[in-house]
Amino acid sequence: MNSDAWLDEIKWTDDGLVPAVAQDAGDGKVLMVAWMNRESLQLTVDEGVAVYWSRSRKKLWRKGEESGHQQMVREIRLDCDNDVVMLQVEQQGGIACHTGRRSCFYQRLEDGRWVAVDPVLKDPAAIYGKQ
Amino acid sequence: MNSDAWLDEIKWTDDGLVPAVAQDAGDGKVLMVAWMNRESLQLTVDEGVAVYWSRSRKKLWRKGEESGHQQMVREIRLDCDNDVVMLQVEQQGGIACHTGRRSCFYQRLEDGRWVAVDPVLKDPAAIYGKQ
Numbered sequence: 544m545n546s547d548a549w550l551d552e553i554k555w556t557d558d559g560l561v562p563a564v565a566q567d568a569g570d571g572k573v574l575m576v577a578w579m580n581r582e583s584l585q586l587t588v589d590e591g592v593a594v595y596w597s598r599s600r601k602k603l604w605r606k607g608e609e610s611g612h613q614q615m616v617r618e619i620r621l622d623c624d625n626d627v628v629m630l631q632v633e634q635q636g637g638i639a640c641h642t643g644r645r646s647c648f649y650q651r652l653e654d655g656r657w658v659a660v661d662p663v664l665k666d667p668a669a670i671y672g673k674q
Numbered sequence: 675m676n677s678d679a680w681l682d683e684i685k686w687t688d689d690g691l692v693p694a695v696a697q698d699a700g701d702g703k704v705l706m707v708a709w710m711n712r713e714s715l716q717l718t719v720d721e722g723v724a725v726y727w728s729r730s731r732k733k734l735w736r737k738g739e740e741s742g743h744q745q746m747v748r749e750i751r752l753d754c755d756n757d758v759v760m761l762q763v764e765q766q767g768g769i770a771c772h773t774g775r776r777s778c779f780y781q782r783l784e785d786g787r788w789v790a791v792d793p794v795l796k797d798p799a800a801i802y803g804k805q
Contacts, residue, residue: 549786562693564704571702573695576758588783621788622778623771627707629779640754647753648760652719655680657752 550581554626560596561628565639568617568631574639575647577604579628591616593630610670612636636665643667681712685757691727692759696770699748699762705770706778708735710759722747724761741801743767767796774798 553561560578567574577595579587583603586594593614597604607613614632621628640647642663649661684692691709698705708726710718714734717725724745728735738744745763752759771778773794780792 546786549783549788552788562707564695564707566702566704571697571704573697573702573704573760576693576695576707576753619783620779621781621783622707623773623775623780624778625781627779629704642754644754647755648751648758649754650752650756652680652750652752655677657680657683 550584552625553584553621553628554624555581560598561626563593563595563628563630565593565614565630565632565634568633572646573648574614574632574634574645577606584628587616587630588619593632607635610636610638610641612638612670614639638664638670641667641671643670681716683756684715684752684759685755686712691729692757694724694726694759694761696724696745696761696763696765699764703777704779705745705763705765705776708737715759718747718761719750724763738766741767741769741772743769743801745770769795769801772798772802774801 555561559580562576563579564576565574578598580596583594583596593606593616595604613635616630616632618631638645643665644661644663649659650657651660686692690711693707694710695707696705709729711727714725714727724737724747726735726737744766747761747763749762769776774796775792775794780790781788782791
């Protein structure tokens with residue numbers, strides 16, 4: 544078995560991507576879902592920190608490179624269809640979302656409306672652009 | 675605000691789909707990731723049980739219609755990019771995966787190989803086709 548066999552087993556999209564769920568290894572909070580390509584997943588394994596593929600910027604996205612909110616990867620799993628990856632991570636700074644919230648899933652459906660129900664832990668202006 | 679505004683806020687793919695993460699509302703286990711279209715998400719809200727869109731069968735997929743392993747939906751969330759949905763569910767039968775495992779994420783990356791690490795709780799032959 545060559546060393547890329549585990550990557551070949553993944554069912555990549557036509558764009559060469561796979562969705563990746565990041566879950567807090569401590570308490571199970573689902574932090575975010577982003578996308579990976581082969582290179583970013585390989586880098587994630589090699590470096591032990593989550594590296595995604597930014598579809599909007601069309602480039603590798605080293606999570607936390609600006610914010611310092613890196614995700615230390617404790618475990619990587621694949622689902623039964625081989626088309627979704629899940630990471631168990633330790634979230635540095637306790638903030639995964641660019642809005643300054645712990646999780647990106649902070650909008651809850653309430654009576655037919657999306658309501659932001661989780662607190663902003665840190666002002667994004669204080670997270671970004673003040674290096 | 676019309677009653678479909680919350681659906682309009684979702685950034686659907688070109689195919690009219692959005693990925694949906696199902697998490698156990700009790701202990702936070704991530705059970706599966708599947709896809710929804712507008713109709714399936716509306717039905718999920720209306721019926722209180724998870725209804726997905728099967729990309730392979732190109733039809734609505736009422737989770738548990740054969741297996742009895744329905745997912746009772748306790749909460750629906752949307753992420754910061756409005757392009758991923760998350761459901762908090764009570765998993766009937768304690769089995770979400772068609773392989774008879776609790777979660778679809780039963781393959782763990784170990785030394786460059788995907789290894790099935792979670793037990794089969796019920797033989798799929800006993801789950802399906804023996805109505």
